[in-house]
Amino acid sequence: ETGVTQSPTHLIKTRGQQVTLRCSSQSGHNTVSWYQQALGQGPQFIFQYYREEENGRGNFPPRFSGLQFPNYSSELNVNALELDDSALYLCASSPTGTGPPEAFFGQGTRLTVV
Amino acid sequence: ILNVEQSPQSLHVQEGDSTNFTCSFPSSNFYALHWYRWETAKSPEALFVMTLNGDEKKKGRISATLNTKEGYSYLYIKGSQPEDSATYLCAFENWQAGTALIFGKGTTLSVSS
Numbered sequence: 001e002t003g004v005t006q007s008p009t010h011l012i013k014t015r016g017q018q019v020t021l022r023c024s025s026q027s028g029h030n031t032v033s034w035y036q037q038a039l040g041q042g043p044q045f046i047f048q049y050y051r052e053e054e055n056g057r058g059n060f061p062p063r064f065s066g067l068q069f070p071n072y073s074s075e076l077n078v079n080a081l082e083l084d085d086s087a088l089y090l091c092a093s094s095p096t097g098t099g100p101p102e103a104f105f106g107q108g109t110r111l112t113v114v
Numbered sequence: 115i116l117n118v119e120q121s122p123q124s125l126h127v128q129e130g131d132s133t134n135f136t137c138s139f140p141s142s143n144f145y146a147l148h149w150y151r152w153e154t155a156k157s158p159e160a161l162f163v164m165t166l167n168g169d170e171k172k173k174g175r176i177s178a179t180l181n182t183k184e185g186y187s188y189l190y191i192k193g194s195q196p197e198d199s200a201t202y203l204c205a206f207e208n209w210q211a212g213t214a215l216i217f218g219k220g221t222t223l224s225v226s227s
Contacts, residue, residue, distance in 0.1 A: 004157065031213075033213070033214070033215070035215075035217075040219070041219060042118070042203060042205075042217030042218050042219045042220060043203075043205075043215075043217045044217070045214035045215060045216070048213055048214065055213065056213050056214055058214060090157075090158070092215075101213075102148075102160050102163055103148070103160065103215060104157075104160065105150075105157040105158040106157055107155070107156060107157045108157070
């Protein structure tokens, strides 16, 4: 396994509610990225955090927000949940250095919105 | 819109068969191409990161090639085994998209014994 852990593994929420997903990055990694994988699609980039600052964002509305903590763990928050937010949410951590970083993924959180 | 295409979507082979998949990506502003293997109920596992046109990488029975000028990469599996059954994802990075990985939908391989 990669050393990236996500919690919870599964979650059921009601439309309109808010949810927080958590990710512990691999030791030594200061960059965390979040991806959404809807059914039948490849993972879609939500945003990335580097040293507690947002460092890039995909095409997701502002109700998707995040945090990175001093220990480089991260949270993904989604407000006003919609049915289409039902998906697998993946967290990936990576080190910084020369060349393209290798991203290490967690197992994901399966979110179901009903 | 930056788009990554993978083909085939799925395939089924017999143990011992060799197989290959294709990943197509925009060739402009290329930075890197990643391949991942994703087994059910596990996390995606990085196989290769390639950056240079003509790169070839190998890990055991799996190898990959890269053509950045025409925008494609091939993943080859020699002598497929049942444990190779997984979804293989490719992801593309370019200077325009910053540090985001842009994924294809994957190729799902099933190997029968």
